[in-house]
Amino acid sequence: MGNAKRTLLFRLVNEKPLPILALVIGALLLVVWGSAVNSTMPPVTTVAAAENSPATVADKTRTSDAATGFASINDFTRIIYVNPTQSVTSIGKNNNVQKRAFMSATIYYEPALPVQDDVRYVGNDINAAYDLVAMRCRPRDRTKTQATLATWPNVFKALVDDLGYSSTACPAAPGDTVDKKVYCAALSFSDQSDTQVPLTLAATMNAGVALWQLTGGAFPLTGSTSGANVLYDLYGIGYGFSGLGFSVKNSYLSGHNVSLTSAQALAQSVVPEYLVMNVTLAEGGCRCIRVKPYPNRDQRFIDWNRVFEVGSEDSCTVLHHLP
8 A cells, every 4th residue: 555545544543533434435445455465365275166176076976985885976967868658767777677777976067068968978979869868866865876886896796786696506507597697707706906006907807808708598587698788787888888987988979889999998988977776766866857859959058956956756857948
């Protein structure tokens, strides 16, 4: 503050009687001086800013609760395309076969992105001719959804829990059904620690490949005869699944799986993905909307806060435009 301003402020404070105008002028000078001082000070990093830093967000979305093994986050999204006659009342297919379904972390799509970006980040593609179904789930009871990061070790554990066999069924015989072989292979997996990360990852990936390539008698529920098809039947795991806990962006486009190098697959592993129990929308704390086809629908932004506001837990709210 200049000398003239300091002198005026001193007189305003010390001379009496102090007129109203002087009070106003003095207050304004104090504000100006305070602003000048504060503008030279470095900004203070707030706790909220630290919590929302990309590194912190990525860390939280990939950690698990030590007691339960469930994902630490509790806010998920899912977009699928269905034909006009197909009903949607659960997170995954309502066919009494699919046990778990894939979901993504809502925080990765805030601020809002175009629908096609959301869809392609999770390794799927748009279908402009079908109804768009978008659900956001905030489970009130995590034991209902049991969300886990979609890694091979977690898939092995899920298979043991979901296939209904006991350890006495193993080892599987050559003529056994493929689902029994899948169960025994998953049960035999042991996740060993190693100071050499490539070695422990190689062991996990090799176990996943071996399970994928199993063949056997028909899976009673679907007739599938390969391990790969059992994984698809139970969880929707397809050719774009890496088992690293990330969906592989742009691994499925224009109705076809995309051929990728390992460098491309790793570079396109951006968004974490989770396997969630295939429960009803209400049990999963989900709000769902169903948007009919209209021009450029999938190029428009999808606001997940609005999805949760207008969506329904019973059956998807039918709309003619994205909210």
